[in-house]
Amino acid sequence: METITLVLVMLIAVIISSTLVRMLPFPLPLPLLQIALGAAIGMVSGWRLELDPEVFFLIFLPPLLFLDGWRIPKEGLLRDKEMILALALGLVIFTVVGVGYFIHLLIPSMPMPVAFALAAVISPTDPVAVSAIAKRVPIPKRLMHVLEGESLLNDASGLVCLRFAIAATLTGTFSASEAAINFVQLALGGIAIGVAVTWGITRLKEWTSRRFGEETGAQILISLLIPFLAYLAAEHLHCSGILAAVAAGISMSYTELSGRALAVTRVRRTAVWDVLQFALNGMIFVLLGEQLPGIIAGASQVVRETGYHEPIWLVLYIVVINLALGALRFAWVWLSIRFTLYRRRAEAPRSLWRVAATTSVAGARGAITLAGVLTLPLVMNDGTPFPARDLAILLAAGVIIMSLVVASVFMPILLKNGLDLPAEPEHQSEMDRARDIAARAAIRAIEKATHDMSEGRPDADRYIEAAGRISDLYRYRIDNRAKPDEDEDRQNAAKTEEIERQLRLAGLRAERDELFRMVRRKRLEEEVARKLIREIDLMEAQQSG
Structure with a gap:
């Protein structure tokens, strides 16, 4: 009963945050306000919402990834596919390897596989958080499409890398060649299953509607179940449930082009999905705040036990990790733009450094990072606690908060005079x-x-x-x-x-x-x-x- 009450309180906090953010006389990112409300709930009530990591992953990620794949403009993906793939795949691997080694050197008490897991989980970006920050200074559509495409794909690549890092931590072994082969199998299998689930359910739904009529409520419920069915089917067959959810969403956007659903179904379904997205995104940030007091206490204890530093160094760790993420992202973006322009024999923008800096600052972390890090196992295979779990969660939470603050401060400055980007089609x-x-x-x-x-x-x-x-x-x-x-x-x-x-x-x-x-x-x-x-x-x- 206490858990249900806490969930209801957190949903109320999501509603309150959406009202407060409009009442404030100064711009404040909605995710930061939701984190603050969650922290207040955690400190005042003393309640703690404990979820099994696999259950948490299943509840939050499939619908969010499915909706991203469903709604993202496919033309924008294809137009800037080279840049998007460079950020979504190349930058993720670059971040996992570079930042993973850096975190292990910075915090020797954190085992290398756990450091790689942390690097993998902080690699995905969150365009929802960025768009909330930049409401008063609109992001150019061309850049927003790149950020949306990157986020859609790097969610999958980052979380698949997280899966390998967790497996290496639990088993104590890791093979790069075996991981590469498994990655391809997981990816192809997950994509195929996501497409098959959406296609099969859609065809069955259309046949039933033609013969017996369409029930709007049932159609909406089916759309809500598809991401979970795709995810569970892929996981059961030892493929990537993450990519299955993304592929199911992309497939859904194409199957919808048949135009056979009733207009009232589409209107009501859109409203239901908008509410679900709003609730899940808000709940994740409120949950982060609610968990912060316990996370800070647990991480401080881990640092004390290592004997290396005082707990105050946790703040420095967060700052340094964010600087490393920003530096790697800036270098990768700058080189990727240069390489793309060289291949197309095009001229570089007059302010290339500002384009790269804006793209780097826009890489704020959010819901996917938190959802991923909270799925770290509680115990090892032998029953001992998972090493440095609380510390990894705290560092990931710190990266989310600091990246949101940096984006809210510097995005308006960098976008004040606009960016020299190729225009979107009129x-x-x-x-x-x-x-x-x-x-x-x-x-x-x-x-x-x-x-x-x-x-x-x-x-x-x-x-x-x-x-x-x-x-x-x-x-x-x-x-x-x-x-x-x-x-x-x-x-x-x-x-x-x-x-x-x-x-x-x-x-x-x-x-x-x-x-x-x-x-x-x-x-x-x-x-x-x-x-x-x-x-x-x-x-x-x-x-x-």
């Missing part, structure tokens, strides 16, 4: 063109629906009149690039209003189908289509209600 003209094409498709569908509905009826003129008004709205959009005013066509007669409603629905569905076809044929970017389809879904949900 979406406004593409959106106007897509609206025109979709509107013409709607007019054709309304004309066909009018013919089918009015044929042989004595009141056919009523249908023709209503169709003319609805079509005029679409023609107005084509001529003036403006959205129609739905209230403009409200009629007093109930029957005429019902006819117009049906014709509007026919037009909206035709618009959406055309947008889905354009995306499938690569004639429209997914990010633009998602915005337009959401507009249509909201209008259709209003009409259906």
Whole structure:
């Protein structure tokens, strides 16, 4: 009962934090406020939420990684794939090896495998935290897409490296060649399982919906279960559950292009997933704060037992590790940009150092780092405590907090005068063109629906009149690039209003189908289509209600 009460209190803290961050007269990153509230709960209540690491991993990571893969713009990933892969794979390995050795030299009492585990878990970045920090100084879209793509992939690569480091700690053995082979097997197996689970469930769901109708609540529940099923299936088959969740999310974005789900399902599902993402991200940071008092006490005891330093050195460890992470990231980003420009025979930005510095500072750590470090085993295979676990958790928590503070201070300074980056493709003209094409498709569908509905009826003129008004709205959009005013066509007669409603629905569905076809044929970017389809879904949900 106490655990349930604590979880409810922590959820209330998430709600309070979202209100307080808007009330404060100065900008403060939401994650920092949530950590502070969690620490207050831990100190005042004396409660401690104890979760088995595997259970914690299962609850938090699959849905967050799945949602990242589902929603991230795929065009941005492909456009800057070289830079994203360099950061998500090359930088992670560079960080694990470089920072892992550095941590072991800095803290000899921490075994080498544990140091590598800590380096692996602090390698993933968190764009959610960065976007919260930079709300008042917008990050260029090109850079944000790179950071989102890096985060999506380095979550998987960093946590897979963590898995190998934990295994080396438990068994006392490690083989680089065997690890490389296992990594490929884990990765390929996890990706294949994630794709297969999403594809299979989606096909079964579509077949059931066609034959027996669609239940919105069931469809939403299915989408919530997919990441857990993919993760558990991959882990059962000794593959990467992390990559399975990511692959399942990416597959979900492509299966959705069929456009077969009801509009009300998409609207309600989006709302449910938004709430889940908000709750899980907030809970992780509140949980970090709640665990901090116990973590600090345990880590201080570990340092005292080693006889090397006083507990005050823990702060210095955190600062030095952050400096090492920042230096390695800056060097890697600068070299990666230089190498990419050399391959493309392009000119370097006028302020290359500022681009590299902004990308480095933007590498704040967050939910994934905390979720990963809390999965360190409590005991070894022989029953003895896992070495330096509390110290590793404290250092990871310190890295999260300091990276958020550094980003909140320096991001606005570095972005104040903008960055000399290649421009993103202009979406406004593409959106106007897509609206025109979709509107013409709607007019054709309304004309066909009018013919089918009015044929042989004595009141056919009523249908023709209503169709003319609805079509005029679409023609107005084509001529003036403006959205129609739905209230403009409200009629007093109930029957005429019902006819117009049906014709509007026919037009909206035709618009959406055309947008889905354009995306499938690569004639429209997914990010633009998602915005337009959401507009249509909201209008259709209003009409259906």
